[in-house]
Amino acid sequence: MIIKTQGVILSQRSYQDNEKYLTILTKDCGLIEARIRVFGQIKRTIFQSICPPGYYKMDLFVNKQMYYTVDTIEKIEDFFTLRYDVEKLALAGYFCELTQALVPAKEHVWVYLRLLLNTLYLLEQEKRSPLFLKAVFELRSLSISGFMPNLVCCRECCEYEQKQMYFLPLEGELICSDCMREHPVQRNDLPILLNKPVLSAMRYIIYKDFDKLFDFSLSPVYLKQLSQVTEYYMLTRLEKEFNSLVMYKQLKTEEP
Ligand SMILES: [Zn+2]
Structure with a gap:
């Protein structure tokens, strides 16, 4: 089954050079871990650019065992300029880690998503x-x-x-x-x-x-x-x- 959704990458762990696991706070599936690899439409440059705390539109393939795989992914906002400032990048990482610790598996996820996205935006824009x-x-x-x-x-x-x-x-x-x-x-x-x-x-x-x-x-x-x-x-x-x-x-x- 394919699910179309949007989500913020909270953390990632590398598995192989062309494969990694993303913890994503998604609008429609809650907090999930999904595998992504260099394959099909996911070219190496896209694969390498995907990291916390980016916000993406994606198609997720989910199998019967409820394992998720990213089928397609497209940037909505990657908060790229945060990477030029280590202090802000560390703080953005903290917001993601705290969210991951607090968010329930599925319910009211949008409340967390809204808080996180707005905070990241204000941080990046120096508002x-x-x-x-x-x-x-x-x-x-x-x-x-x-x-x-x-x-x-x-x-x-x-x-x-x-x-x-x-x-x-x-x-x-x-x-x-x-x-x-x-x-x-x-x-x-x-x-x-x-x-x-x-x-x-x-x-x-x-x-x-x-x-x-x-x-x-x-x-x-x-x-x-x-x-x-x-x-x-x-x-x-x-x-x-x-x-x-x-x-x-x-x-x-x-x-x-
Ligand atoms: Zn009193």
């Missing part, structure tokens, strides 16, 4: 800074994957805004300083005191409609805290190392 996109992508992708923190109000007194609000990464909740004195938090949780603009940004990222997701700004000092919080929250909830994140942090040129 928003890498650090901004990293923070937004981390928190939003976690939120659509069942890890949405509850940032409405203090979990004890239900105040929306208090002088000092702490974020509890392990529980994904807020607690104000008054309540924290009376209600000790879990021993292994690490409360993070949030600056007001950072809390507002976090609320914006998780509750805002997708169309306006990237339409806010934050000064560099708050952006730095936001990125630290979203990254720490991601690592706490997923309990997983991301090689591409390590690489991005080694390469990034922004102020540490």
